[in-house]
Amino acid sequence: MPSTIKDVAARAGVSLATVSRYINGTGKLRPATAERVNAAIAELGFRPNAVGRSLSTSHTKSLGVVIPSLSNPVFSDAVSGINEAARAEGYRLMFTSTEYNRAEEVEAVSSLLEYRVDGLILTVADAEEAPALDLLEAAGVPYTLLYNQSGRSARPAVTIDNVAAGREVAQHLLALGHQRLGMVSGSFSASDRAMARRDGFTAEIVARGFPAPRVLEVDFVNSEVEEALVLLMRDRDTAPTALFCSNDLLAISVIGALERIGLNVPEDVSVLGFDGIAIGTHLHPTLTTVVQPSRDMGQTATRQLLACLQGGSDPDTMILPYRLQIGESVGPAAKPSPTGPSELNQTK
Amino acid sequence: MPSTIKDVAARAGVSLATVSRYINGTGKLRPATAERVNAAIAELGFRPNAVGRSLSTSHTKSLGVVIPSLSNPVFSDAVSGINEAARAEGYRLMFTSTEYNRAEEVEAVSSLLEYRVDGLILTVADAEEAPALDLLEAAGVPYTLLYNQSGRSARPAVTIDNVAAGREVAQHLLALGHQRLGMVSGSFSASDRAMARRDGFTAEIVARGFPAPRVLEVDFVNSEVEEALVLLMRDRDTAPTALFCSNDLLAISVIGALERIGLNVPEDVSVLGFDGIAIGTHLHPTLTTVVQPSRDMGQTATRQLLACLQGGSDPDTMILPYRLQIGESVGPAAKPSPTGPSELNQTK
C-alpha cells in the first residue's frame, strides 16, 4: 500500500495539515519544516492520492470526454486539443466513445457523472434531441458540445457554421462552372453536422436556380461507396460533375472509388471534402476541403469549460471560422463528352 | 450538491449500510426494504459517488491509457478496442498522449498514479529505456505495453513480431522481382516498432545476398517526404523499385509524393505500408500493407490487465498475428527503362 500523508507526517514529525500545506503550497512553512517534509516525501516515495483530495474538495480535476468514434481523425484531432488545454491546467481526461449511438451516449454520461468529472466535452448525434444532455442539465454539471449544431436548443457548443460552409461549397463549385452537383454523406440521423452541410449546400444551389443536388447517404464503414457511385455516375451526360462529401474520410473514399471505375479526379469529376484532416494534403490529388480548426476547437471548448469551472460565466456557443482549402481534387466543370453514352456505360 | 447515500438512507428510513447493500447487490434485503430504498433513490435522483467508493475500496475501476498520439489511426483503433473491453467490465479510461516525448511519458504516468488508476495500458518510445515504466514498477502498479517490442527487458506487451513482419515484407518484394529496395520510416528514436521493422527488413535482404536497402528517416509531420523522395528516386536506374514504409500514413504520403513527381504506383515504384488502417483499403491504389489487429490488441491488452487486477496472473507478453494484406500499391518490379537518365532527372 503506498504511503499516505499520515506516514509523511509521522516521518517528518509534523501534522497532517502541515504536510498538506507543503504539498499544495497553501500557507507558510518555516524552511526547516519544509525541508523535513520534503525529505520524508522522498524517503517514502509518497505520491498524493487524488481520490482523497477529490472527496474532500468535491472536485476531481478531471473532464469527461464523449465522442462518437476515434476512427475519424477529426475527433482525434479535437481530443488532442482538449488534452493539451486540460493538461495545461492540471486536468485529466476521462474518455469514452459512443459509436454514434444515443443509448451509449446516455450510458457514457451516466458513468462519467458517477465518477464526478467536473465537466464534460461531448459530441452527440443530435443536439436537439439528446437525452444525455438532458441528464447533464438535470445534474447541473457544466458541459460544452463540440462540433454539434446548437440550433434552437441553444445548448453551448464550439462549432463552425456548417450551413454557411455548405453554401460556400456550392458557390465555389458553381463558380467553377459545375451545374450538376451531387453530395455523398454519412448518416444524417447520426450527425447534425452532415444535415447542416447538406441544408446549406442544397439551399444555395436551389437559390441560384439550379436543380437540387443528388444526395447519396452511404454507410462509409460498410464500403458501399463504389456501388453507389457506379449508379450515380452511370450516365455521364446527366451525372454530377462535382461531388460534395460530408467528411474527408468519405471524400478520400469517393476519390478512390471514382478512379477505380475509370473516372479521373478532378478532370472527370471534382470532389470536395469536409474537416481538413492532415492526410488530405498528402494524397494525390490533394483534397480540396472545408477545414475546421479541430485542435483549436478542442482547446477552445476546454478553456471555456475550465473558465466556467473556475468561477467564470457558463459556457456559450462559439462559432469558430472554417476555411475552404483549395487542393487538387476540384477543378473546372468537365466539358461534355463529344460522344454519346460514355465508356462507363459500357463497362459491365 | 447532489444527494448522497445519507440522504437516501434518511428518506428510506434505513441505514447507510442497507442503501450500500442495495446499490451494490451485496447481502439480502427484504423486498419491502428494497422497494423503499429504490423509491428514495428515484425521488432524490441519487447517483453513487465513485470517488467515495474509490477511497473506501482502494480501487477506482479506471485504467490509465498513455499513447504517443491520436493522429495515427493505429492508436485510435487500439484505444477503441481498449474502450470496448474496459466498458464491458465496468471500467473507465483515463487518457493522455505524450507526442513521442519521454519526459511527457513520465509526467503522464506520474499523474495517472496520483489518480490511482488500477492499471495502465501504454505505448512508450522505447520499452528498453523507459523511465515511465521504471516508475510503474517501483509503484507496483500493473501495466501492459501496446505495440512496443518487449525485447530483452521482458516487459509485458501485446504486440506483433515486427522483425518477422519486416522479413516477410522483404520476402514478398524480392519474390516479385524487386532487387533494389528502400525504406521510408518515421523517427527510430521515437518508435522501437519502426526499428524492429527496419531490422527485419534489412536482415532478410542482406541474407538473400542483395544490397542493404536505402533507409530514409523522415519527419512525416513536417512534410519533407516529397523532397526526400526526389533525391532518392533521382536516378531511375539505381533508385529503389519498391519502398517499405514504417506505417500506413507514411505510405499514403509517399504514394502521393511519388505521383506528384511523376511516378506511377505500382508500375514505376511499389509501395508497401504497415498497420492496416481502414482508409488504406479505400484509396486508389489500395494499400498493400502489414495489418496488425489494433482493435484486438487493445482488447487483449485490456482483458489481460483486468484479469490481473481481478486476482489472475501478471500480464505477460503476447504476440498476436499480423497478416500481409495484398492491395494494389505493390506490383512486379518495373523493368529498367530503355532510355538513359530518366525524365525525372531533367525536372527542375
Added chain:
DNA sequence: TTTAACAATGTAAACGTTTACATTCTGAGA
C-alpha cells in the same frame, strides 16, 4: 409457549485528504 438459528439490518470506524478553527511560537515594540 419457548428457544434457537438464521435473516435482515444497524453501528461505527476507516479509506486519504482538506481546512476552519484553535493553539503555540516568535519577534518587535513599549
Added chain:
DNA sequence: TCTCAGAATGTAAACGTTTACATTGTTAAA
C-alpha cells in the same frame, strides 16, 4: 522584561462510501 500581534503549526471533523462486527427480527421446531 513583558506584552501583543502575527506567524506557524496542530486538532479534529468532514467529504461519501464500504464493510466487519453487532444487534434485532423472524420463523420453525421442540
